[in-house]
Amino acid sequence: MIVPMKKITLLCLKVDQEMVLHTLHEMGVLHVTHSKHPVCNELEKEKKYHYRLQRAFDTLPLNSERKTTADTLEVTLEKIEKLVQRRKEVEELCEKLNYERQRVQPYGNFDPARLSSLAKGGINVRLYRSPANHPIFAPEGSTLFMINKDRNFNYFVIVGRGNYQCGYEEFQIPGQSLAEIEASLLHAEKELEAISEEFDLLSGKKDVMNEALLRAKERIMFLEVKGGMRSAENIVYLQGFCPADKADEILKAPSLKGCGSSITDPSTEDDVPTLMRNPRWVQPIKTIFDMINILPGYMEKD
Numbered sequence: 027m028i029v030p031m032k033k034i035t036l037l038c039l040k041v042d043q044e045m046v047l048h049t050l051h052e053m054g055v056l057h058v059t060h061s062k063h064p065v066c067n068e069l070e071k072e073k074k075y076h077y078r079l080q081r082a083f084d085t086l087p088l089n090s091e092r093k094t095t096a097d098t099l100e101v102t103l104e105k106i107e108k109l110v111q112r113r114k115e116v117e118e119l120c121e122k123l124n125y126e127r128q129r130v131q132p133y134g135n136f137d138p139a140r141l142s143s144l145a146k147g148g149i150n151v152r153l154y155r156s157p158a159n160h161p162i163f164a165p166e167g168s169t170l171f172m173i174n175k176d177r178n179f180n181y182f183v184i185v186g187r188g189n190y191q192c193g194y195e196e197f198q199i200p201g202q203s204l205a206e207i208e209a210s211l212l213h214a215e216k217e218l219e220a221i222s223e224e225f226d227l228l229s230g231k232k233d234v235m236n237e238a239l240l241r242a243k244e245r246i247m248f249l250e251v252k253g254g255m256r257s258a259e260n261i262v263y264l265q266g267f268c269p270a271d272k273a274d275e276i277l278k279a280p281s282l283k284g285c286g287s288s289i290t291d292p293s294t295e296d297d298v299p300t301l302m303r304n305p306r307w308v309q310p311i312k313t314i315f316d317m318i319n320i321l322p323g324y325m326e327k328d
Contacts, residue, residue, distance in 0.1 A: 028301070029269045031270060032291065034268055034287065037263040037285060038261070039284075042284065046281065051244075053279065055276065056267070057266050061254055068249055069246065076243060079239050082106040082110075082235065086231070086235075088232075094228065095227065097231075099238055106228060109225060112221060116214050116217050123210055124211065127207050150189070152197075153196070155182070155194070167186055169185050267292065
């Protein structure tokens with residue numbers, strides 16, 4: 027059955043605003059509607075903090091049975107954010123190193139510094155590739171050495187003095203040898219493993235972080251109500267809806283006795299929340315209604 031609701035307007039002094047809101051929150055019987063769009067610096071700050079917490083919480087693996095750190099929540103949060111950033115950097119490095127290894131592999135393991143040294147002495151050693159079905163020739167005054175071939179390309183080196191020219195696709199000399207690239211890649215992969223172990227260790231803080239998330243969410247809701255209240259000089263007010271049989275609880279609450287109040291029936295223009303209290307005979311089919319998410323509007327026939 028749809029529970030009859032009352033529309034309540036509460037006025038209080040601005041200095042009593044937080045006390046009134048805490049009282050209403052503890053009572054849990056008033057569905058507050060915003061009189062204006064809630065905007066305040068404190069609210070935005072709390073939303074950003076909640077976002078940081080949620081990202082950190084989602085990053086951690088499922089809570090393990092391993093011992094965790096004795097760090098505070100703030101220290102843990104900063105650690106997670108730094109680890110996330112470092113993991114991103116190392117993953118990008120691994121991607122670049124894998125690409126470079128794949129690019130260099132057909133030419134084997136050579137020392138780029140040695141080629142640079144030879145070039146300073148007037149001996150140019152250049153690496154090329156050309157389609158596998160195309161003939162290849164060394165330019166005049168140079169020597170060609172075949173290094174490798176696959177189904178698509180021939181890989182070769184041309185050695186000569188001076189600035190010889192040829193029409194083949196030249197290979198850009200890497201900054202590291204193949205062995206150095208593979209060593210760097212191995213080091214990066216080990217760092218990723220270490221980062222994963224750090225996340226696993228920090229996962230013991232998930233319960234603490236979950237509690238902090240719930241507190242932050244409550245704080246956001248509180249600040250949204252506070253920021254959505256209108257004011258006139260030193261008076262603030264809010265509006266909301268509560269079950270008709272609970273209206274007296276609000277009016278008689280000791281902490282709210284200094285508030286001005288107005289209780290009226292909702293109008294057809296009000297967006298009234300729907301509260302259901304079903305008789306016992308409805309309970310067997312309640313699960314079905316929950317599954318198909320059927321909930322009548324307040325002004326609809328029950």
